[in-house]
Amino acid sequence: MMESVFWLAFAFGFHIVLVNVAITLGILAPYLRWRSLKENDKALEKVAREVTRLLAATYGLGGVFATAFTVFLLSFYPEFIGLAGNIALAPFAISILSIVLNFFTIVAFYYGWDKWSPRAHLTIGFFMALTFLLIPLGFRAVFAFLNTPQGLYFEDGVPRLDLIKALANPTLPPLYLKSIVGALTAGTFALAAGYAYRYTRTNDEEVKRVSLVFVQKTVPYVLLGLVTMVFLGLWYAFSLQNVEYKFNNIFANLGWSVGNGVVHYDMSWLFMFKMILVAIQFAAIIVAYNAIRRGNLTSGVTKWMIAGGIVALFTILVGEYLNAFSQYPYFIANLNDPKVLAIIPKNLVPALAQILSLENVNQLATLRGVAMLTAGFMTFLVISAVYYLYIVLKPRTN
Amino acid sequence: MVTSVISQWLSYPVASDRVLSMIGIEVHWAILQYVLGLPFMAFIALIIYAVKKDETWKKIALTLTKGFILVFAVGAATGTGAEFGLVLLWPNLTEAAGRYIYFPLYAEVFAFLMEVIFIYMLYYGWNRFKPWVLVIIALLAFSGSWFSAAMIVSVNSYMVAPTGIHPAYDPSTGQWLYSQGYPKLDLYLPKSLVPLLNVTTLTKLGMTVSGVTPDSVKVEMPVRIIQRLAWESWHGVKVKDSILMLVVNKTTVSHMSKEQLNQLLNTPVKAIVDKILVNTVQHEGVYTITFKSPVYAATIIHAIGAGLTTSSFTVMGVYAFRLARGVESEEYKKYAKKFLKYSAYFAVIIIALQGFVFGHEMGRAVAYYNPEKLSAMEGVTTQHFSITRTFHLDSLMKFLAYGSTSAHMPNYDTITPNYCQCKAAPNPDIKTCKPPILIHYLYYTKITLAVLLGVYALGISYYVWRDKKSKWLFKLGIAGIVVVQVVSYLGWAVREIGRKPWTIYGVMTPDVAHTFNPAPVWEVALVALYFLGMLGILAYAVWRIMWVPGSKEMMAK
Structure with a gap:
């Protein structure tokens, strides 16, 4: 690199x-x-x-x-x-x-x-x-x-x-909503994991009570956030269909392509990696959910929560890298699109391509x-x- | 008179965005001075605490730490605002800075990171570390902020007097040297470009060859040519439409093939200028070019001195006012008195250093490298009201500026009004090359207020030394905070306003630095009001948080 x-x-x-x-x-x-x-x-x-x-x-x-x-x-x-x-x-x-x-x-x-x-x-x-x-x-x-x-x-x-x-811009609403919901989901997951950890470590009954209540109240939102992110992710993927270069770099090798379907900089592996991280989060929250709702916050459940919280933050990082690197080496992903080229005065194209x-x-x-x-x-x-x-x-x- | 002075200042290009930048950067500066000063004061207080084990000193250090924690966060926000303001209002200047003098900006990131980590570590680790560890963290905290200042100020110094600048004034004769092509700037022309240039014509235009290196020819180039080339670079001009056509070596060109000639004529001027500037930066030193600015050393000590002065006067003002209003608790009174004594002595020492050493060095640097600005600052004119002339300060000023009463002050009236213009292709946005005379009045207001501040600090110090109180003098402390901020602001105003019509002296004018897509004036005005509103809210919030007892304290009472 x-x-x-x-x-x-x-x-x-x-x-x-x-x-x-x-x-x-x-x-x-x-x-x-x-x-x-x-x-x-x-x-x-x-x-x-x-x-x-x-x-x-x-x-x-x-x-x-x-x-x-x-x-x-x-x-x-x-x-x-x-x-x-x-x-x-x-x-x-x-x-x-x-x-x-x-x-x-x-x-x-x-x-x-x-x-x-x-x-x-x-x-x-x-x-x-x-x-x-x-x-x-x-x-x-x-x-x-x-x-x-x-x-x-x-x-x-x-x-x-x-x-x-x-x-x-059609890619703005899903991108923005995905950013906000993703941040709230991952941040809440990490915070809930922190409180679950504190619950298992403290001997103070009041701290224990508050920590448990916090975790109990927040896990439903984490689950809801994860489900919402699936739909927002799909929405963003569909909106990227007009950005051929980027879309094909992510999806073409997975069997979903647009236009000529040519892959210039394969990022499908990073996408699959992200999906594995999302699956881990789902697994963690599903395992922990019922136990937490019943107030049974054991050290085993806490470990799942901690794993899920850390993976959630890591997923954010991977998602951002996927979004950025799938248009590599261009600052503007579809600069080569004829529709985009049509709006740029011909004499400026070489300079812009360089910039x-x-x-x-x-x-x-x-x-x-x-x-x-x-x-x-x-x-x-x-x-x-x-x-x-x-x-x-x-x-x-x- | 006031109208004409202000309208002269507004007549330079893009007035509204210049005013907005002034407000945005000033709001940032007003806040960040405390980040330069308060951690250092806390550091000293912590050393005294570590040596004497007197808890009052620890409390003093904690209060100072709380103070800079509050302002640091807001300073970072206004810094982000200032940074993006530069990118959005002056993108071409930003691009040039990023391309050629990026290093201090790059290194400033590490300074900023250092500030954030150690300033917060000092606060959040207050009860976790031993006294000497706190001293070390405070040392790293203020080093971070001074390191940061050292980097940013070097870029600003380069804008004031670029490395390799040769000013257009000889103080021993009192003559402006415009007719000889001055001011000039050192450039290293790559040897691959030299055959394309007609050296004889360039020499007639004022260029001087000053040296040869294995790959370059070092020249002193008149800034009026450089200014024009910068204009052409950011206006997408090609060689065929450039002033470069006037200095093309016809013999070399005549040997070119049609294709080569066509390629040369259609080369953007920016590409050629870029080659020369990259080569110049490589010869001057990629890492060091901005630090070699002849005004840098004076500027950095003066800027840090301003941060220390503002911080100490603010602390002194707050505690003087508090004691003047009366304090119930004896313990608190003891603490407040010690705090006042500390800040008052600090203020006296630092304002003396600022005036007699740091400020003096700054003035000398301006005298030698920005003579046009000096002539405006000192009001060496018969066409405007001059404070210097009225009070017969001319000889004193000569001595202070040049170390000799036989030297000559640069005359504002005899500055060639178009010295910065390329005669073959003048820039229509630049109406005059003279700096605004407004800075004369700003400068003398600053000096007068600074002297009053010095006298005030001496007065307070006398009273605290004698362990006495003067209610009215102590109450004036709050006014002192406003005045010290005004003085500091005026210092920057003189420096920045006085550089006009240049953005980078001798290189780039504001119209070139400016965005191609400016916002309408009403939007600019709204943003300016927003920033000023934020400054007002901050002052109110700090007052509430640091001063007014909260529900907790009320309950404890």
Whole structure:
């Protein structure tokens, strides 16, 4: 694999897993806070606070890997960033303005827990949850554009974007919904696994009770989420039928093809791997479901939950890699489609083909020294990040 | 007068997006200064705690840590906003930065990661580590933020004075050197390109050959030619329509086949410029080019100094105000007094360093490498009201800028208004090459307020040293926080506004850096209001969280 692509995938991988967990925590925290206030349940409030603490401690890490991704992209593919910046103002703006509000609300919600009136605190929580839904919308609009550049047009040789058409991209709704439901499902699964683990480890009866209630309440949603994801996955697959290059790279070798059915960069194996991971999640939740509902959270059931939770987060990572690599080496998957080529002025095609290729790397950024520096720093920082997460997740003794 | 000064500033290209960028970056800067300053203050407090084992110092360090944890998160968000703002409003500048001076931006990712990990580790591991371990984590935390600043500021310094810039002013004679082709920038022309160029014509246009390497010819190229080539590069111009046609070596071309000639004429100017710039960066140093900017050293110490100044004045202001309002608990009073003493002494030391050392070095760097900006900053003009002239500060300024009263200050009125324009193909978006005179008033407002801040810090220090209290002086602490932010903001405003009509001095103008698809002004205004609103909400939230007792504290009382 090219070094540039490796580092992009590395940073994006960390980012996407952390961000999926953050989406879950960011929506769950105000919901639990609302329930705790409504039911005057102190134990539930404690859970809401724990969930928010975890969010406050981890979202920055997810954010920094997003910055790393952007900067790697800028350094390795500056012309692509230049082009994207010139045309994608509106979709990026949705995400960026939401990110700014999102960070403010997380700070105000967690660090100001006892400082606001309950109503004000819930309002802040509402906006926090809302921004967690809006941020992916803008970014997924860009991803959908990278599937097929709907809304792109040229005026006097200058690329422009029709926002309404771009938002009507047929791959956007399933991609966006899949992202949200997938994040909520995987994040809730991982969190439920964490609480199941705590249930088996603690001797504190109140903690045990709260942990069990949390797991019991959330497993039905995990199961529902998994089932929903099957349908959303199918919807996304059907929507990709217009993106011949990408679709065939994933499905043609499995017997489902469109157009000429030619596979340029086979990703069917990754798709099958993802399906195995999904099957493991189904198996885990089905095994655990009845036992948990009966309140019989044994260590065996917990192991299934932990396995399912970890696999759920890994599935997110694999799914994102499948989506990205199935259009390799193109930034825009169906750039070779005659319908797309028809909208690009002929004299600009060679330049655009170069700008939109992952193989056109900035030669100044691929020096050996940069590679060694990146590897060295990343190793040190990832070890530090893991240790930091250990500190955050380790139960406090005082 | 005010109208004409402001309208001159707005007359440079893309005013609305420049204002939006100013607001977005300023909101980010207003917040991140605390990430530069507070961890360092916490680090010092933790060392004192580790040595003295006095719990008050641990409490002081914890309060500082809480403070920067709050602002860091928001700073990261506004940083993301600023980063995407650059990509979306100035994509061509971003592309150029990514292509040629990417390294500090790339390395900044590691700094940012370091900041996140160790700043949060300090807070979330507060009760889990021994004092000296906390000291080490605090050291890593502030090193992360300073490392980050060092990287970003190097790029900004390059934009202010690119490595290899030769300014157009001689302070010993007081003459502008535009007629000799200055300002010029060092370029390394690949030897494969040299035969295509008519060196005689280029020399007549002001180019100087300054050296030869095995693969290149080093030249000092007039920036008016570079500016034009940058314009052509991002406007998709081909060689056949370029100013390059004026300097083509006709002898070489006459030996080309028709096909070769056709290929050359249809080559995008950007491809040729790219070859020259890549070669130049490789010769100057891919990793080091931005750090070699002649204004870098002064800029980084001045920027970190600003972070430390703002942080210490903010802490001092908060605790002075708190003590002025009266404190019930004796224990808390003791803590607040110690905190005030610490921050006041810190503020006095750092503002003195900022003014007499860091700021002075910055001023000297501007004097040598941005003479046009210096002339505007100091108001060396008879056509506008000049504070320097009115108060007879000319000799003092000469001495401060050049170390000699016999030196000459650059005259704003005699700057050639079109020195940055290529005469053969002027850029219609650039109305004048003179920097905006507005910075003269901004600069002197900044200096005046900074002096007042220094006097104020000395006053507070005197009172805390004598263990006395002056209610009105202590209450002014809150105003001090606003003033120190204004001073810091004005510093950046002078630096950025004063660079106009350039985005990268001598290389790229704002119209070239700007997006081809700008948003309408009303959208820009809405986004600006959004950012300002967020800053207001943040200030309110920090006040509520750090200051107002919450339900827990009320119950404990």
